[in-house]
Amino acid sequence: MPALSQRTNALGTENAFVVLAEVNALQRQGKDIVSFCIGQPDFPTPANIQDAAIAAVRGGKHGYTPSAGIAELREAAARYLGNMRGLNIAPDDVVIGAGAKPFIAYMILCCTDHGAGDEVIYPVPGFPIYESQIRAHGAVPVPIYLREQRNFAFDPDELAQKITPKTKLLILNSPQNPTGGILTRQNMEDIASILRKHPQVWVYADDIYCRLVYDGKFVSIAELPDMYERTVISDGASKTWAMTGWRLGFAANKALAPHFVRWVTNTDSCASQISQWAAVEAINGTQQHAEAMRESFLARRNLIVGLLNQVPGVSCKTPGGAFYAWPNVTEACRMIGAKDSEQFRARLLNEAGVAVLADIHFGARVPDEGQHVRFSYAASNEAIVKGVERMTDFIKKNSK
Ligand SMILES: Cc1ncc(COP(=O)(O)O)c(C=O)c1O
Numbered sequence: 001m002p003a004l005s006q007r008t009n010a011l012g013t014e015n016a017f018v019v020l021a022e023v024n025a026l027q028r029q030g031k032d033i034v035s036f037c038i039g040q041p042d043f044p045t046p047a048n049i050q051d052a053a054i055a056a057v058r059g060g061k062h063g064y065t066p067s068a069g070i071a072e073l074r075e076a077a078a079r080y081l082g083n084m085r086g087l088n089i090a091p092d093d094v095v096i097g098a099g100a101k102p103f104i105a106y107m108i109l110c111c112t113d114h115g116a117g118d119e120v121i122y123p124v125p126g127f128p129i130y131e132s133q134i135r136a137h138g139a140v141p142v143p144i145y146l147r148e149q150r151n152f153a154f155d156p157d158e159l160a161q162k163i164t165p166k167t168k169l170l171i172l173n174s175p176q177n178p179t180g181g182i183l184t185r186q187n188m189e190d191i192a193s194i195l196r197k198h199p200q201v202w203v204y205a206d207d208i209y210c211r212l213v214y215d216g217k218f219v220s221i222a223e224l225p226d227m228y229e230r231t232v233i234s235d236g237a238s239k240t241w242a243m244t245g246w247r248l249g250f251a252a253n254k255a256l257a258p259h260f261v262r263w264v265t266n267t268d269s270c271a272s273q274i275s276q277w278a279a280v281e282a283i284n285g286t287q288q289h290a291e292a293m294r295e296s297f298l299a300r301r302n303l304i305v306g307l308l309n310q311v312p313g314v315s316c317k318t319p320g321g322a323f324y325a326w327p328n329v330t331e332a333c334r335m336i337g338a339k340d341s342e343q344f345r346a347r348l349l350n351e352a353g354v355a356v357l358a359d360i361h362f363g364a365r366v367p368d369e370g371q372h373v374r375f376s377y378a379a380s381n382e383a384i385v386k387g388v389e390r391m392t393d394f395i396k397k398n399s400k
Pocket of ligand 1 (some may be wrong): 098099100127173177206208233236238248249
């Protein structure tokens with residue numbers, strides 16, 4: 001076979017899909033698996049949004065659109081993003097994409113050069129696509145560690161130390177995947193005051209979980225003085241309106257919008273027009289379904305955190321947002337003789353039929369932070385009760 005490029009060899013993946021394949025194989029063998037692997041709402045897309053998509057198809061709205069997106073959606077998204085953050089965002093600052101995910105690549109491509117030693121600081125544990133895209137585009141990944149002691153924020157002094165003249169981009173994600181942690185206003189202010197000393201650094205605010213905040217109010221770095229100018233706000237329809245498969249995201253920044261548009265023209269041409277009309281309804285229509293989903297996730301969060309904290313050898317902080325719990329299983333690993341969270345995860349799946357992801361699926365394990373696994377609690381109450389019960393029995397039975 002002719003050789004592959006270094007870029008392709010550097011490309012990572014979402015290991016969630018690897019675990020998912022293991023789960024599917026076990027299910028095909030007839031095994032009963034309770035799965036907490038998938039990071040997507042387990043609700044149907046609300047009916048008013050489905051109806052808007054059907055009307056778009058029937059109304060002949062299924063051709064290409066401008067790469068930036070239809071004007072109706074850019075306007076709706078500008079108002080929506082601006083209102084949540086107290087900002088005045090112009091429709092021209094907004095670009096529509098095929099999900100929020102492509103903007104991670106566009107952002108890195110817009111502000112780093114391949115092989116030039118440009119550095120990107122990103123959270124670990126974190127969404128694995130950050131590191132994968134940084135490496136694939138020939139930039140230098142610089143992890144910043146989220147700490148359990150800090151409710152999964154990072155130490156601002158660590159950020160200050162990690163910024164160099166080569167730092168081009170800081171990626172922030174709050175509420176966060178995989179810890180469910182949120183950055184507080186104080187955290188954001190600390191970050192902003194460091195950034196003000198480094199005008200060369202762009203910020204990518206991955207706000208995809210911004211409507212799933214349970215404790216306090218959502219804060220975006222973009223709303224702090226001088227920050228929007230250098231910040232790309234990234235959000236989308238996937239998590240808020242249960243629309244992961246519709247592939248619809250939006251990003252806002254005045255300076256970068258025209259460049260993102262060229263990237264969209266060069267890659268997807270445009271997001272699906274049908275999904276764009278659905279998203280107009282998602283934003284402008286009733287929010288009662290989105291609110292009901294949030295309430296349901298909050299109740300499940302309380303259920304799973306309460307249950308996990310009763311499991312021998314497990315302790316779980318209460319996550320402030322998203323739909324993930326990130327219990328510390330260091331002691332449980334010791335009790336059952338598992339060498340680390342990955343061995344714990346594999347045994348939990350094969351011996352107890354409970355599927356979770358391990359911390360190493362979200363970047364190299366953070367020094368001195370112990371062992372963690374991720375539960376996505378976008379699952380029914382019955383599944384949560386059954387899954388945690390199985391985990392308890394598994395640890396009790398195997399304790400040495
Ligand atoms: C932190 C984070 N950012 C972005 C995305 C991608 O979202 P989308 O479906 O809009 O591409 C996800 C999806 O899991 C995520 O967890």
